[in-house]
Amino acid sequence: MCVVCGCGDTTADLDYGAGPARVSVPGMSQARAIKLEADVLGANDRVAAANRAHFAAHGVTAYNLVSSPGSGKTTLLCATIEYLKRHAPALPLAVIEGDQQTSHDADRIRATGASAIQINTGKGCHLDAPMVAEAFARLHLHSHAHVHDEHAHDHHHAESLLFIENVGNLVCPAMWDLGEAAKIAILSVTEGEDKPLKYPDMFAAARLMVLNKTDLLPHLDFDVPQCIAYARRVNPGIEVLLVSAKTGTGLDAWVEWLMHPPSA
Ligand SMILES: Nc1nc2c(ncn2[C@@H]2O[C@H](COP(=O)(O)OP(=O)(O)O)[C@@H](O)[C@H]2O)c(=O)[nH]1
Numbered sequence: 001m002c003v004v005c006g007c008g009d010t011t012a013d014l015d016y017g018a019g020p021a022r023v024s025v026p027g028m029s030q031a032r033a034i035k036l037e038a039d040v041l042g043a044n045d046r047v048a049a050a051n052r053a054h055f056a057a058h059g060v061t062a063y064n065l066v067s068s069p070g071s072g073k074t075t076l077l078c079a080t081i082e083y084l085k086r087h088a089p090a091l092p093l094a095v096i097e098g099d100q101q102t103s104h105d106a107d108r109i110r111a112t113g114a115s116a117i118q119i120n121t122g123k124g125c126h127l128d129a130p131m132v133a134e135a136f137a138r139l140h141l142h143s144h145a146h147v148h149d150e151h152a153h154d155h156h157h158a159e160s161l162l163f164i165e166n167v168g169n170l171v172c173p174a175m176w177d178l179g180e181a182a183k184i185a186i187l188s189v190t191e192g193e194d195k196p197l198k199y200p201d202m203f204a205a206a207r208l209m210v211l212n213k214t215d216l217l218p219h220l221d222f223d224v225p226q227c228i229a230y231a232r233r234v235n236p237g238i239e240v241l242l243v244s245a246k247t248g249t250g251l252d253a254w255v256e257w258l259m260h261p262p263s264a
């Protein structure tokens, strides 16, 4: 007899996502949990839609970078900004940084010369659309003079870029729409190829999976084709790029992807 719940089975695995709410909240019924989630996400999604319209009106292509802590989001952003400074110096760009505490990452971005706003979420484990709306209002990205060249009305070519680095974890940011053109999941090869299967919501929500730290592959057992197969099992349409933010390998294709945002 199991001493915790009194059931007879002491070996069966536990699944707290099997109920209709897909989540267990102590002290709350499944029906109440569903209602609460619908209310909160509904409020968020209305602001996300306004963000999306606001970005479009200003020619801003926004990307929501999601990953576990330490996969290399900030390092990749710094490398991307340096790359763009060399190859597209006139392209306006800015960064919104999300972390529970500190402005370390915004400071790292500002050191490249780019504008950055830090959002500290306190106990929060993800950014939400109202936070991004408030941060965007502080950036001057939306007040830049539009360049009406041959690309100005070409919706397949980004006029300006907004990078949103979400709070590092592979769970919470998955279901929060910030108004981005795409979520981009960064997975470093030190994390293990099974992460898309273990955290399927994140990889299902992402348009692109970037495998980072490929410079370390010679030292690891990480199976790249297996990882891509796992990611496509949860999201058959997911695109994949391999990069090393440290050495610059793969940055050409990465920037090419960013500059030609996927259609909705
Ligand atoms: N070897 C290697 N290390 C990297 C690479 N990208 C990031 N790192 C390191 O990984 C650590 C975490 O990077 P950071 O950008 O802070 O990750 P974040 O938490 O996702 O923003 C730092 O020590 C980086 O120097 C890479 O491509 N190769």
Ligand SMILES: [Mg+2]
Pocket: 073, 074, 075, 105, 165
């Ligand atoms: Mg970071």
